[in-house]
Structure formats: structure tokens, C-alpha cells
Amino acid sequence: FTSYLSEIIARGDTVVEFGKDASFSCTLSDASGVKQVTWQRVRDQEPVQTLATFSELFKQHVDDQYVGKVSFTAASVNSTSIEIKNATFEDEACYICSFKVYPFQPKRQTLCLECMQPIIHSSVNPALSSDPDVVVSCSATGKPTPTIHWKSAEKELDNFRSSNFTTLNKDSSTTITSNLTLPLSQFHGEYVECVAQSDSMEKSSQITLPKVHSKGNRFNMEIVLIIMAVVVIVIMVICFHTRLKSKQQNPSIQQVEIG
Numbered sequence: 160f161t162s163y164l165s166e167i168i169a170r171g172d173t174v175v176e177f178g179k180d181a182s183f184s185c186t187l188s189d190a191s192g193v194k195q196v197t198w199q200r201v202r203d204q205e206p207v208q209t210l211a212t213f214s215e216l217f218k219q220h221v222d223d224q225y226v227g228k229v230s231f232t233a234a235s236v237n238s239t240s241i242e243i244k245n246a247t248f249e250d251e252a253c254y255i256c257s258f259k260v261y262p263f264q265p266k267r268q269t270l271c272l273e274c275m276q277p278i279i280h281s282s283v284n285p286a287l288s289s290d291p292d293v294v295v296s297c298s299a300t301g302k303p304t305p306t307i308h309w310k311s312a313e314k315e316l317d318n319f320r321s322s323n324f325t326t327l328n329k330d331s332s333t334t335i336t337s338n339l340t341l342p343l344s345q346f347h348g349e350y351v352e353c354v355a356q357s358d359s360m361e362k363s364s365q366i367t368l369p370k371v372h373s374k375g376n377r378f379n380m381e382i383v384l385i386i387m388a389v390v391v392i393v394i395m396v397i398c399f400h401t402r403l404k405s406k407q408q409n410p411s412i413q414q415v416e417i418g
Contacts, residue, residue: 169268185256190237248330277301277355299355304333310352
């Protein structure tokens with residue numbers, strides 16, 4: 160995005176994916192009389208916040224609370240660029256570059272940023288193979304409000320019980336949570352897919368369900384273990400008796416040789 164206002168050329172991201180970096184730059188064609196360049200942020204119902212400043216005397220300075228979040232990528236009295244690290248919904252705002260020109264009023268330009276893409280989390284609860292049903296859970300956070308739907312390569316999921324919950328977050332994003340109850344007898348060892356969509360952005364997560372071992376298999380395994388234990392005991396008893404018998408025969412052999 161590029162904007163021209165009087166002598167200021169402003170460039171920057173208007174939309175950024177969640178977790179990515181956003182950058183802004185402003186260039187003033189005539190820097191005569193410029194003493195300081197300031198980057199500020201403004202959001203609805205909040206006071207203007209100063210993020211970073213540059214002056215020939217004090218050079219670059221980032222406000223303490225934004226160290227690690229905001230950094231200069233270029234800084235001079237006529238051209239300045241900053242980067243917003245790891246953008247989140249909290250970083251959605253309008254960013255102002257301001258050139259303080261002595262003795263005139265500051266010259267400003269504004270760039271506004273929007274953060275997109277749903278954040279998705281998924282889980283299986285409980286994951287115990289002894290339970291007949293399993294609940295798969297998926298939550299998505301985004302702006303605008305995301306939607307969630309479930310997919311399976313094997314079966315249609317619309318007929319299974321599901322529940323959805325909505326939470327409005329402080330950063331004005333919305334979290335949607337969907338819980339889907341599935342019978343393990345039909346889905347054990349398979350996976351289902353949670354698909355979250357917010358505006359044109361889409362993200363998915365695969366959830367693998369636990370495998371179920373039938374009672375017959377467990378019973379057969381127990382029999383095998385018992386048989387193996389009995390065989391080991393029998394072998395140990397035979398070895399013990401053989402060794403004992405051998406010791407009892409040795410003294411009689413020695414007596415015959417002496418006689």
C-alpha cells in the first residue's frame with residue numbers, strides 16, 4: 160500500500176497474517192527544518208501512544224513497553240521505517256509517522272493495519288480406549304468471527320452430536336469452540352479434520368482418535384501370557400530336578416572307586 164499526502168510518501172502493510180511481521184515506511188521529500196521523527200499508534204477509545212522516535216541528537220529510541228515488538232529498519236530525518244514483530248490482534252491499529260518541522264506544525268501520514276487468519280487449537284477428550292464415546296474439541300480465534308466445520312474422509316459427520324460456544328475477547332477478536340461427540344467403535348484409529356474459516360482465510364487441524372482393542376483380543380492376550388508363564392515354570396522345575404538328581408548320583412560313584 161502506498162499513500163501520498165503533501166510531501167510524505169507512506170508505504171506499508173494494511174493486512175498481515177497472524178504471527179507475521181508488518182512494516183511501515185515514510186519518506187519526506189524536503190527534510191529542511193526536521194528535528195524529530197515520531198511513530199505513534201492510535202486505536203478506538205484509546206489515547207495516542209508513542210512507539211518510537213528518531214532525532215539527530217538522540218538517534219533511535221523505542222519506548223520501553225514496545226522493545227522487542229517495534230524496531231527501526233531505517234531511520235533518518237527524511238526517511239523512517241519500522242517493523243511490527245509477530246503481529247497479533249492487539250496490533251490492529253492506525254500507525255502515524257510524524258515529522259516535526261521547526262518552526263511549523265508537524266507533517267503526518269497514517270497507515271492502518273488489520274490482522275487476519277484464524278488461530279486454531281484442537282484436542283481429544285477423553286482419550287481412553289475404555290470409553291465408548293470420545294469428544295473431539297476445536298477452537299478458532301479470529302477477526303472477523305471465524306466459523307468451524309468438521310470433515311472426515313470416511314464418514315459424514317453432520318449426524319453426530321455437536322455443540323458450539325462463542326467468546327468475545329478483550330482484543331475484539333472472537334473465539335469459537337466446537338465439541339463433536341463420536342463413537343469410538345466407528346472412528347477408532349481414524350482422524351477427523353477441523354476446518355476454521357475467517358473471511359477469506361482458512362486453516363485446518365487433523366485430530367487422530369485413539370485405537371480400541373476388543374475384549375476378545377485382550378482375553379486372548381491374557382491366555383497367551385498365562386501359558387507362557389506356565390511353560391517357564393515347568394522348565395525351571397525340570398532343570399531343578401535334573402540338577403538335584405545329578406548331585407545325588409555323584410557320591411555313589413566316588414564310593415565304588417574307593418572300594
